[in-house]
Amino acid sequence: MKSLDEYLRDAEQAHGHLCAGQVLGVRLAMLGLAKLGIDDPRGKDRKRLVTFVEIDRCATDAVALVTGCRLGKRALKFRDWGKVAATFVDLTNGKAIRIAAKESSKALARQMHPELENKNQQQMLAYREMSDDDLFATQWVKVELPAEEFPGYKGERIVCEACGEGINFRREVRREGKVLCRACVGERYYEPL
Ligand SMILES: [Zn+2]
Ligand SMILES: [Zn+2]
Numbered sequence: 001m002k003s004l005d006e007y008l009r010d011a012e013q014a015h016g017h018l019c020a021g022q023v024l025g026v027r028l029a030m031l032g033l034a035k036l037g038i039d040d041p042r043g044k045d046r047k048r049l050v051t052f053v054e055i056d057r058c059a060t061d062a063v064a065l066v067t068g069c070r071l072g073k074r075a076l077k078f079r080d081w082g083k084v085a086a087t088f089v090d091l092t093n094g095k096a097i098r099i100a101a102k103e104s105s106k107a108l109a110r111q112m113h114p115e116l117e118n119k120n121q122q123q124m125l126a127y128r129e130m131s132d133d134d135l136f137a138t139q140w141v142k143v144e145l146p147a148e149e150f151p152g153y154k155g156e157r158i159v160c161e162a163c164g165e166g167i168n169f170r171r172e173v174r175r176e177g178k179v180l181c182r183a184c185v186g187e188r189y190y191e192p193l
Contacts, residue, residue, distance in 0.1 A: 001030065001039050004128065007066055015061045020123035024084060024135070025062025028099050031132050032088035033067065035097045042068040047152075048092055050075050050145065054083040059101075074151040089143050091150070096143045099136050108134055160184055 002010070007026045012018040029051075038045045051069040053060045053076065060078075063086050069075035085100035109126035116122040127135065148155055148170040158172045159165070160181035173185045182188075 001033060001041075004030065007062075008128075011062045011065050014065050015058060018124065019058050020120050020127055021058025021084075022062045023124055023127040024101055025059030026066055027127065027132075027135060028059065028084075028086055028101065029063045029066035029088075031136060031138070032086065032097055032099050035099075035138065036088055036090045036095060038088075038090065041066065048090060050077065050089045050091060050149070050151070052077045052079055052087040052089070052143070054079050054081040054085040056080065057084070059084050074149075074153070077149070087141060087143060089145060091145075094142075094145075096141050098139045098141045100139075102135060102137055105130065105135050 004026060007030065008018060008023065011022045011026055015022055032051075033039070033041055033049075036049075038048055040046075041049055046068055049067055049069055051063060051067050053063055056078065064070055064076055067075075067088070071078070083100060085098060087096055087098040089096040105127070106123065108130065109123045112126040112129065113122045116125065132138075147153055153169060155169055158167050158179055160167055160172070160183075161178045162180050162184040165181055167181050171182060173180050173182060175185055
């Protein structure tokens with residue numbers, strides 16, 4: 001694993017700027033990996049980890065950077081819950097830890113650096129210095145990860161009987177004897193014009 005400073009430099013490059021969210025995300029991911037004993041997530045341990053993220057903000061980019069888990073590799077799973085939290089699952093033994101940023105860390109950052117007026121500056125500095133315990137709540141958890149969730153899963157591709165589009169990874173829905181995609185059962189996020 002790299003150092004916090006090295007990861008922050010990489011994060012700044014990848015994300016386009018350095019912000020409090022990046023610091024939080026880098027530290028969150030570093031803590032997750034340390035708890036699982038994964039020290040080379042982009043090298044020898046590169047197929048060992050699946051990460052669930054619960055927000056699509058700055059911190060998420062940093063988590064992806066440190067863990068090497070990416071959406072396109074199916075190693076990064078997104079649950080849109082609006083929380084600065086992530087769960088790291090070790091595929092070799094099923095151990096999983098969920099780590100969430102503490103709400104109190106913002107107030108603590110204010111206390112630590114009252115001399116800085118800009119909130120982002122204040123948090124950026126404080127989140128580097130704060131202890132893991134002040135910054136995060138951690139919890140060992142169990143994550144049900146069926147075969148089709150694994151990065152290397154090769155499954156059958158099925159065609160939706162209503163729209164004719166192909167569906168991978170068992171995302172089809174069976175309803176009244178029909179095989180349908182999630183859009184056609186009414187879960188669509190768009191309306192055809
Ligand atoms: Zn940012
Ligand atoms: Zn369909």
